[in-house]
Amino acid sequence: MKLKIKKEEILKGLQRIQGVVEKKNTMPILSNMLLTADSNGVEIVATDLEIGLRGRYSAEVEKPGSITISAKKMYEIVRELPAEDIEIKVEDGNWAKIVSGQSHFKLVALPKDEYPALPEVAEEGMIAIEGETLREMIKKTLYSVGENDARYVLNGLFVHMTQGKNGLNIRMVGTDGHRLSMIDRVIDAKHKEESMIIPKKAMLELRRILEEDSSKSELRIGFSKNHALFKRDGLVMVSKLIDGNYPNYLQVVPAKSTKKVVVSKDLFSHAVKRVSILSKEKTNAVKMQLEKDSLVLSTNNPEVGEASEELAVDYKGEAITIGFNSRYLMDVLSAMDRANIALELNDALSPCLITEEGDEHYRCVVMPMRV
Amino acid sequence: MNPGTILHIDMNAFFASVEQRADPTLREKPIAVAGSKTRGVVLSPSYEARAYGVKTGMTYGEAKKACPHIIMVAADSAKYSAACEQLLGIWQEFTPLVELFSIDEAFLDVTGCEALFGDPVRMALLIKERIWEAMKLTCSIGIGPNKLLAKLGSDMQKPDGLVLISSADVAGVLEDLPVQQLCGIGPSLTKSLAAMGIGTCGELARAPLRQLTSRFGILGERLRDMGRGIDDGVVTTQQEQADEMSRSMGHSMTLDEDCANVEEIERHILQLAEKVARRLRRGLYSGRTVTLTLRYADFHTFSRQRRLQRAVNHGLDIHAAAVGILHEIPLAQAVRLVGVSVSSLERNVAQMPLFPHERRKAFVADAMDEINDRYGSFTVTWGTLAERHRHGRVISPAWRPVGDRQY
Numbered sequence: 001m002k003l004k005i006k007k008e009e010i011l012k013g014l015q016r017i018q019g020v021v022e023k024k025n026t027m028p029i030l031s032n033m034l035l036t037a038d039s040n041g042v043e044i045v046a047t048d049l050e051i052g053l054r055g056r057y058s059a060e061v062e063k064p065g066s067i068t069i070s071a072k073k074m075y076e077i078v079r080e081l082p083a084e085d086i087e088i089k090v091e092d093g094n095w096a097k098i099v100s101g102q103s104h105f106k107l108v109a110l111p112k113d114e115y116p117a118l119p120e121v122a123e124e125g126m127i128a129i130e131g132e133t134l135r136e137m138i139k140k141t142l143y144s145v146g147e148n149d150a151r152y153v154l155n156g157l158f159v160h161m162t163q164g165k166n167g168l169n170i171r172m173v174g175t176d177g178h179r180l181s182m183i184d185r186v187i188d189a190k191h192k193e194e195s196m197i198i199p200k201k202a203m204l205e206l207r208r209i210l211e212e213d214s215s216k217s218e219l220r221i222g223f224s225k226n227h228a229l230f231k232r233d234g235l236v237m238v239s240k241l242i243d244g245n246y247p248n249y250l251q252v253v254p255a256k257s258t259k260k261v262v263v264s265k266d267l268f269s270h271a272v273k274r275v276s277i278l279s280k281e282k283t284n285a286v287k288m289q290l291e292k293d294s295l296v297l298s299t300n301n302p303e304v305g306e307a308s309e310e311l312a313v314d315y316k317g318e319a320i321t322i323g324f325n326s327r328y329l330m331d332v333l334s335a336m337d338r339a340n341i342a343l344e345l346n347d348a349l350s351p352c353l354i355t356e357e358g359d360e361h362y363r364c365v366v367m368p369m370r371v
Numbered sequence: 372m373n374p375g376t377i378l379h380i381d382m383n384a385f386f387a388s389v390e391q392r393a394d395p396t397l398r399e400k401p402i403a404v405a406g407s408k409t410r411g412v413v414l415s416p417s418y419e420a421r422a423y424g425v426k427t428g429m430t431y432g433e434a435k436k437a438c439p440h441i442i443m444v445a446a447d448s449a450k451y452s453a454a455c456e457q458l459l460g461i462w463q464e465f466t467p468l469v470e471l472f473s474i475d476e477a478f479l480d481v482t483g484c485e486a487l488f489g490d491p492v493r494m495a496l497l498i499k500e501r502i503w504e505a506m507k508l509t510c511s512i513g514i515g516p517n518k519l520l521a522k523l524g525s526d527m528q529k530p531d532g533l534v535l536i537s538s539a540d541v542a543g544v545l546e547d548l549p550v551q552q553l554c555g556i557g558p559s560l561t562k563s564l565a566a567m568g569i570g571t572c573g574e575l576a577r578a579p580l581r582q583l584t585s586r587f588g589i590l591g592e593r594l595r596d597m598g599r600g601i602d603d604g605v606v607t608t609q610q611e612q613a614d615e616m617s618r619s620m621g622h623s624m625t626l627d628e629d630c631a632n633v634e635e636i637e638r639h640i641l642q643l644a645e646k647v648a649r650r651l652r653r654g655l656y657s658g659r660t661v662t663l664t665l666r667y668a669d670f671h672t673f674s675r676q677r678r679l680q681r682a683v684n685h686g687l688d689i690h691a692a693a694v695g696i697l698h699e700i701p702l703a704q705a706v707r708l709v710g711v712s713v714s715s716l717e718r719n720v721a722q723m724p725l726f727p728h729e730r731r732k733a734f735v736a737d738a739m740d741e742i743n744d745r746y747g748s749f750t751v752t753w754g755t756l757a758e759r760h761r762h763g764r765v766i767s768p769a770w771r772p773v774g775d776r777q778y
Contacts, residue, residue, distance in 0.1 A: 149680060149681065150679070150680035150681060175725065177724055177725055177726060177729065178723075178724065178725055179725065180725060247726060251726075251727065252725050252726060252727070280718075283718060283721055283722070323721070367722070367724065367730075368723060369721040369722045369723065370721045
């Protein structure tokens with residue numbers, strides 16, 4: 001194998017796979033990437049057996065071939081190389097030689113036959129979706145997905161597609177058992193009703209790819225029984241699905257509320273941030289008192305001090321005092337884009353619904369704390 | 372820094388003396404307080420029984436053999452905790468810096484109290500007098516520049532002792548003292564030290580530090596200091612201990628009968644799990660690591676841990692984890708003691724779960740706690756445990772009159 005590639009081009013590919021390759025070193029080959037050179041350029045593949053990423057990059061290939069080398073070392077090397085042009089050579093299959101300017105590197109290689117193949121997912125019936133729509137949906141739900149939860153289905157994002165009159169409705173739901181977020185978007189596509197749970201890590205990587213060039217480029221999505229497939233010009237991501245039943249999330253989204261208040265998102269989030277400086281460590285508890293035309297946020301930490309801030313609001317309902325984990329509130333607020341948000345409450349022991357004014361298709365639920 | 376003055380007060384045959392005080396017919400007789408009248412180990416023999424060779428930790432059979440006319444008394448934890456509270460009150464008349472080391476032992480930091488009560492020996496005599504006057508109990512008091520030496524002093528003269536080890540005496544007292552006399556050096560350390568040719572504190576003090584650290588790691592330096600009578604441990608009050616407690620919470624119990632029946636052991640685990648869970652909730656804690664401790668009939672004792680995916684404070688969750696551990700252990704013998712503890716504690720229970728079935732579980736636990744707080748432990752409990760709560764339990768050595776240890 002012998003090829004020449006621009007630093008910028010290969011760096012893009014190496015950056016993309018850093019999040020995918022296995023860091024725990026359970027199977028050494030999974031910390032490697034598979035580099036293949038053919039007449040169309042270079043292909044870089046990485047997988048942790050749960051997610052696989054395959055990208056194509058332009059290069060001048062003199063002699064085709066393939067090799068697997070450490071993804072992390074290769075990235076570190078390329079990042080630091082002085083010159084624009086990089087030459088990669090494999091002579092006897094055990095070593096990859098990387099030359100750029102006066103720098104020479106030799107990286108240990110593993111036989112390419114040992115590299116696990118990415119699962120094949122049939123491409124018929126794929127749906128096209130705007131990259132920006134998908135990015136927004138992931139951003140607005142992924143923060144609430146669980147992490148290492150024993151209820152393993154919560155460690156993934158729930159995706160539910162239903163065909164409506166105006167198009168295909170895609171719903172994404174995330175919850176960690178303390179808060180939940182749920183977004184619906186209608187796209188111009190046709191697909192049978194289907195739902196799946198996609199691992200958090202896959203969605204994180206997908207979001208990173210979508211944020212890469214903020215282009216409005218289209219993405220195609222497809223599903224098989226056990227896998228999800230995401231395709232964009234020259235880039236393929238495959239992810240295993242989480243097998244299991246997602247909990248009945250609709251039961252925790254308050255259908256109606258007795259109290260509702262609208263506040264400026266900025267004023268509210270700055271106030272939460274300020275008073276939470278003095279909330280008790282670990283609990284992050286913030287107390288919210290809502291009464292006639294006033295919303296007071298306060299914290300009280302006997303060891304450090306106390307804080308409070310009042311916001312003038314238009315509220316005529318019954319007074320209520322309720323506690324929240326300020327981090328959960330901040331997560332919701334930073335996922336929202338509009339100027340005003342609405343808080344809907346029933347009582348201090350029931351879930352609180354937070355929505356953005358003007359978008360009834362994005363709903364966040366936060367369970368209160370006892371204060 | 373000037374050396375401080377620490378007193379160590381050790382109540383003499385505490386449980387037995389409390390029983391003898393409560394029941395005049397037991398006075399001046401060999402009695403032994405045990406888990407129950409016919410079972411469990413001897414927790415506290417009276418001095419009359421000790422004369423026959425009855426020792427703490429003996430089984431009922433052994434005690435009976437040593438002293439055939441011994442009177443066994445079932446432990447009554449309420450009595451001892453009340454006595455302990457009264458003692459704490461007396462000690463706090465002398466200094467606020469009182470550390471309850473166990474239910475019948477305490478360290479008092481009386482540094483700087485000389486102006487009020489005179490020199491330490493006079494102070495110790497005053498304390499003994501106060502305790503005798505108020506409670507008709509005797510104690511041994513050790514006075515030393517630190518906790519290690521104070522504790523050593525109180526062990527040197529029993530019953531009703533008073534020993535002062537001043538900084539000047541330290542080397543002389545320790546030179547020929549067997550290492551196991553020091554608090555903190557147990558049988559296995561003694562054995563390891565003996566294997567290195569170290570039998571006395573004098574030898575320990577002179578041992579090359581390198582030899583000690585290569586064998587015991589960071590403990591090596593501490594061991595050599597102990598051999599030299601150096602101890603920088605401070606007297607920590609209960610509030611301070613409560614903060615320290617955040618590391619783990621647990622309960623254990625000696626079974627009425629040695630038990631090889633796994634289902635039966637699971638029931639004991641549930642009972643302990645419920646107690647631990649209640650204490651966790653009281654302190655607003657939940658924990659991620661569950662530890663199961665078992666003691667076999669031959670006293671071989673061991674622990675196994677399980678790390679959970681999320682912090683728990685519900686009895687059933689703790690029970691499930693501990694039972695999971697139990698099922699992984701091939702039981703080699705009948706079990707005489709079971710312990711359950713929870714560590715890796717987090718203070719986060721105020722956050723309520725979103726899903727209704729989990730919320731219900733939390734609310735049920737709250738309601739049970741409220742009822743049990745008002746009407747006594749285990750007034751409301753699981754059906755599995757309904758039969759188990761007729762008789763009182765042996766008081767835990769870690770019991771404290773205030774704080775979350777009460778439960």
